[in-house]
Amino acid sequence: MKERLVQIEILRYNPEQDTEPYFQLYEVLCKEEWVVLDALNAIKETADPTLSYRWSCHMAVCGSCGMMINGEPKLSCHAFLRSYEGVIRVEPLVNFPIERDLVTVADDFLKKLKRVKPYLIPKESEKIEKGPFPQTPAQLMKYRQFSMCINCMLCYAACPQYALQPKFLGPAAITLAHRYNQDSRDGGRAQRQEEIASDEGVWECSFVGACSEVCPKAVDPAAALQQVKVASTLDWFKEHLLPQGEKT
């Protein structure tokens, strides 16, 4: 297996010692096929046990290891060294406060996720003994893509609107609300609409599509947000302009 010496410049910050973040350069011998996370692990094991970052699955499904790599939001377990030349710059995800080194504070996302009620609010409750609700493959396909979100928050780091307006619910939370709205078993759209059609909701989105470009799971949050906007517009017409209010 071919090896090469890789230079990695990592943003360091320990709030107990440092007044502000700074870059530290490491040189580490890496296998050609490694990902950036492997290089970080090698640094931690052989050079600097104080380097702090989150990771677990190493297969792009747990969503722990999001960070900026050469300025782009990436899962470090899915950022291949072979794609980079020269010094690789690694920073914590932008748009989130730094807790320490590459670890950011995720509280904002978790609060927003909870606000959009990302769980099934059944049209009709049914006893378990009655068995599963029917759902055709076509009905499943209407929302399945949006259910693939791993909550890695790369889309928040990429979102220009979230950078400007931190109150914005953001791509992943709105996408997950939409995922349940699109589910044939769900009847909770009106409840979620209070949050996602609010002025902190979908109308903040300027439809740049950066979220979809960085999504490691091809969830396409931009498409979800666009669908939410269309549906919300139709709601507005139904409520305000058409005779007999919502009865269409």
Added chain:
Amino acid sequence: MKIVNVDVAIVGAGGAGLRAAIALAQTDPTLKIALISKVYPMRSHTCAAEGGAAGVIKADDSFALHFDDTVGGGDWLSDQDCVAYFVKEAPKELTQLEHWGCPWNREPNGSVAVRPFGGMKKQRTWFAADKSGFHILHTLFQTTLQFPSISRFDEYFAIDLLVDEGRCQGLTAIEMCSGMMTQFHAKSVIMAGGGAGRIFPFSTNGAIKTGDAMAMAYRAGVPLKDMEFVQYHPTGLPNTGSLLTEACRGEGGVMLNKNGRRYLQDYGMGPETPLGKPELKTMELGPRDRVSQAYWHELQKGNTVSTPWGECVMLDMRHLGEKVINERLPLVRELAIAYLGVDIVKDPVPIRPVVHYMMGGISTNMQAETVLPGLFAAGECACVSLNGANRLGSNSLVELLVFGKSAALSAFAYLQELPAPNAKALTALAEQSQGRIRALFSRTDGAESVAGLRKEMMDSMEKNVGIYRNEEGLKEAAQVIENLRTRYQKVILTDKSNVFNTDLFQVLELGSMLECASAITVGALARKESRGAHQRLDFLARDDENFLCHSMVHFNGDQNPTVDYLDVVITQSPPGVRDYSGAHS
């Protein structure tokens, strides 16, 4: 020290912990529930399970058949009352998940689809593409968000159980963002902290799978049961160890040696079945222990393929076609392309067996109760004796649900009419726990690095406690692990800060892993027979006379652990022959 008073504290927020939390919140909305985990719930390793979850749902299937597959698959080391309960609860729990929104794959008529899985005589594995664990985890996590009585303590690292007057009454944990020690005073505690696959260097398990919950219960005096049964999954990517789900074979993928022979037919799993027409419970749909063991024999015979990542066999899925692969195995395709540069649509992919799952764990009964009053356990960290000596693929996701719920109901029944905790006594215990951490920070005679000790542990486990074992190797491993446990007392903490100190957490995780490794090795040395995933080259046969029993490993502080045995519950199926030849039906 901060004190949090709750009714139930749950350690671990993966499938089992989340299921327990929901059951508690639904049973009594006034309960105070603390859900404590060293990671955010959606990072829990349940997310990496791929293939699916078994539950009888189709007309041609029955509880009796699921029972027989599970008991035979476990080489008769499963407790049969437990299996009987499990198979009946399984479809209810999977339906419950459906009602909570889990995106199970469907038949054209809208009913739930099932797929074939290894060691199962009928198709009964519910699946959500090859991301079943991910969808189960997120469905459960998102469902918990509607219950105000569930308080999450995300990124709290659990340290010690608090045991006063013979009852478990809480635990200590470090708030990871601040380093603050917190005491949880709880009437019941549920352990749901997952497995310990990171003891081995080549594992499908995420970095967080370090046996912390097992070690906490073990140090508090609860025996670990059947720890020597470590499951190797036959199909891991040879470089990263990433799992390629058993559904690869369920859908019709075949395993080839370097001569292109479907070698499983040479190990009691033949005759060869036609390509693209997998038959249940034979050839590539044999159980994981047998399929992994066949690799070892091929390796001895020189029939494996040399790759830059070691000796491999090939998994060939080309005949499935791009459409089926994209629909049913999209993650597998993505993983093989990304990490190995192989597109399974066009080429066979090299694979080798990889440590995947611990059949053993914190000893519990069917109600998820441990011998320590007030302490319950469920999921991979527990051993409820469902899986016996070898777990069947797609039983473990259901186990999380069935026994996560059981643990909740038992914990709820237990906490009725308990006396108030003696806060003073608990605080004194918590201070001892804090003292242990402080000692680590102030240690000046440290000479051992966490990375160094961890590597020695992993190397010895891989060399001596793998698919096939013998007395000599196991003795060596036992000696190495005991030596490492001693040297661990001199481990250096380089990072002395309070905020998100991953050096500290790695030291603590290494401590947990060494206790689990010790229990595995001691259990394996004492079990002088071959059964399921525990294969001894010096005792090749199963020995029902002497070893139709569960190993119980007891913690003895600095001394070596001791082993005794507990009878297996046999209610209806006497030990028989495991037949995975095509003749079985």
